[in-house]
Amino acid sequence: xxxxxxxxxxxxxxxxxxxxxxxxxxxxxxxxxxxxxxxxxxxxxxxxxxxxxxxxxxxxxxxxxxxxxxxxxxxxxxxxxxxxxxxxxxxxxxxxxxxxxxxxxxxxxxxxxxxxxxxxxxxxxxxxxxxxxxxxxxxxxxxxxxxxxxxxxxxxxxxxxxxxxxxxxxxxxxxxxxxxxxxxxxxxxxxxxxxxxxxxxxxxxxxxxxxxxxxxxxxxxxxxxxxxxxxxxxxxxxxxxx
Amino acid sequence: xxxxxxxxxxxxxxxxxxxxxxxxxxxxxxxxxxxxxxxxxxxxxxxxxxxxxxxxxxxxxxxxxxxxxxxxxxxxxxxxxxxxxxxxxxxxxxxxxxxxxxxxxxxxxxxxxxxxxxxxxxxxxxxxxxxxxxxxxxxxxxxxxxxxxxxxxxxxxxxxxxxxxxxxxxxxxxxxxxxxxxxxxxxxxxxxxxxxxxxxxxxxxxxxxxxxxxxxxxxxxxxxxxxxxxxxxxxxxxxxxx
Numbered sequence: 251x252x253x254x255x256x257x258x259x260x261x262x263x264x265x266x267x268x269x270x271x272x273x274x275x276x277x278x279x280x281x282x283x284x285x286x287x288x289x290x291x292x293x294x295x296x297x298x299x300x301x302x303x304x305x306x307x308x309x310x311x312x313x314x315x316x317x318x319x320x321x322x323x324x325x326x327x328x329x330x331x332x333x334x335x336x337x338x339x340x341x342x343x344x345x346x347x348x349x350x351x352x353x354x355x356x357x358x359x360x361x362x363x364x365x366x367x368x369x370x371x372x373x374x375x376x377x378x379x380x381x382x383x384x385x386x387x388x389x390x391x392x393x394x395x396x397x398x399x400x401x402x403x404x405x406x407x408x409x410x411x412x413x414x415x416x417x418x419x420x421x422x423x424x425x426x427x428x429x430x431x432x433x434x435x436x437x438x439x440x441x442x443x444x445x446x447x448x449x450x451x452x453x454x455x456x457x458x459x460x461x462x463x464x465x466x467x468x469x470x471x472x473x474x475x476x477x478x479x480x481x482x483x484x485x486x487x488x489x490x491x492x
Numbered sequence: 493x494x495x496x497x498x499x500x501x502x503x504x505x506x507x508x509x510x511x512x513x514x515x516x517x518x519x520x521x522x523x524x525x526x527x528x529x530x531x532x533x534x535x536x537x538x539x540x541x542x543x544x545x546x547x548x549x550x551x552x553x554x555x556x557x558x559x560x561x562x563x564x565x566x567x568x569x570x571x572x573x574x575x576x577x578x579x580x581x582x583x584x585x586x587x588x589x590x591x592x593x594x595x596x597x598x599x600x601x602x603x604x605x606x607x608x609x610x611x612x613x614x615x616x617x618x619x620x621x622x623x624x625x626x627x628x629x630x631x632x633x634x635x636x637x638x639x640x641x642x643x644x645x646x647x648x649x650x651x652x653x654x655x656x657x658x659x660x661x662x663x664x665x666x667x668x669x670x671x672x673x674x675x676x677x678x679x680x681x682x683x684x685x686x687x688x689x690x691x692x693x694x695x696x697x698x699x700x701x702x703x704x705x706x707x708x709x710x711x712x713x714x715x716x717x718x719x720x721x722x723x724x725x726x727x728x729x730x731x732x733x734x
Contacts, residue, residue: 291600305650306590306650307593308588308643308645308646308647308650310597320586322589322593323593324592324593324596324597327592327593327596328591330589331589341685344562346550347564347569347572347573348549350566350569351549351564351565351566351569353550354566354568354569355566358603361600361603365607365611369594369611369612369624370611370627370629370631371628371631371632371635372627373631373635374627374631377695382611382612382624384615385612385616385621386611386612386613388611389615389616390611390613393613393615401550401552404550408548408550456522474544477637
């Protein structure tokens with residue numbers, strides 16, 4: 251069965267966390283909204299799924315994953331589903347729940363990253379909340395980012411082996427998601443990250459290792475990987491970086 | 493085995509979602525940080541758990557649930573665990589995942605509710621971000637609240653029976669959480685809610701039904717239920733309501 255991913259076609263956004271898991275799993279999928287407009291593909295098809303995709307399990311927002319008759323929404327939920335199916339999480343219930351716990355913390359942080367540039371509302375332009383964004387960014391840089399990355403570093407540091415993973419002894423979707431967070435932070439806060447990342451050596455090492463994984467490396471260098479841009483969750487504004 | 497809940501002692505906050513599930517399940521628990529300071533109780537004990545509670549599964553933030561040797565964190569995760577153990581979610585994997593999906597959406601909304609009064613940073617006083625809060629509140633009232641409540645209403649409306657639940661034919665933790673959201677919104681936005689709630693008759697009916705459940709009713713009228721106050725997630729500021 252081929253997965254169908256429904257997500258906005260021009261940004262990495264939350265969809266990218268799903269794409270990375272699908273790529274690492276070597277799972278076949280179509281990126282529905284990125285295909286040309288047709289009955290079953292394109293943005294219109296995504297909007298249709300969003301509005302009427304399932305009477306049983308109506309989705310609130312993309313990303314949405316379709317697998318046969320099943321429609322799954324909420325990023326962390328989709329990853330939990332894929333993790334179990336494709337060995338991107340441990341086999342034990344306890345281990346799976348712990349992987350999910352880390353993912354939920356990553357998701358919370360992602361909201362904070364977005365709200366740095368849009369502290370008042372998604373529907374206001376950046377220019378309408380630029381001064382507020384500058385104030386929020388200052389707190390983000392000094393408190394929130396160190397707290398989050400410090401937590402991830404703490405998790406990784408417990409592992410005494412040289413190849414550390416967030417969970418157990420192999421790659422999980424949580425590692426892929428942390429990789430993506432680091433990618434995004436480097437795009438949005440280049441100066442800050444070049445200064446701070448030495449404080450998180452294990453996080454940095456994990457990021458390197460993930461980016462060198464065969465399928466991930468190939469994907470990152472393909473046209474399938476949408477470039478970061480000023481419409482996604484991670485955005486670069488000089489005045490928010492330091 | 494008795495559960496131990498670790499959460500801030502003077503607010504409902506995220507801990508309340510766990511408390512409601514424990515109450516409805518008739519599960520024995522101690523509310524650790526609300527007991528007097530002792531080796532194993534009080535706020536100090538909570539801070540200790542937070543900092544050093546588990547080398548295996550270090551928590552990021554409260555609420556934290558301890559069950560024997562197991563330490564579980566992240567609200568939605570704890571509820572998923574309790575739901576399975578105490579029949580507060582369906583028995584099928586599909587049904588459990590759908591309940592969790594709704595809970596994740598509720599959790600996302602909760603962050604938005606909090607950020608209405610603290611759009612720039614948790615660590616700034618309200619007075620330092622009051623003007624920004626007013627701008628954010630306006631968008632929250634006109635767009636975000638209707639979007640969220642409309643979605644919950646849509647889920648409930650699919651059920652043709654007179655006693656509607658978010659999932660299946662009985663109470664799940666998602667129903668308890670939606671109840672708590674309505675409680676909080678009525679406290680924080682009394683005028684707005686008295687105007688808007690007629691648009692969401694099934695949500696309102698569900699709230700009523702949950703509040704009349706025997707154990708929940710008893711709990712709500714006991715000293716165990718902390719009153720809403722200006723330190724929690726839901727706060728009342730006249731200028732943010734309309």
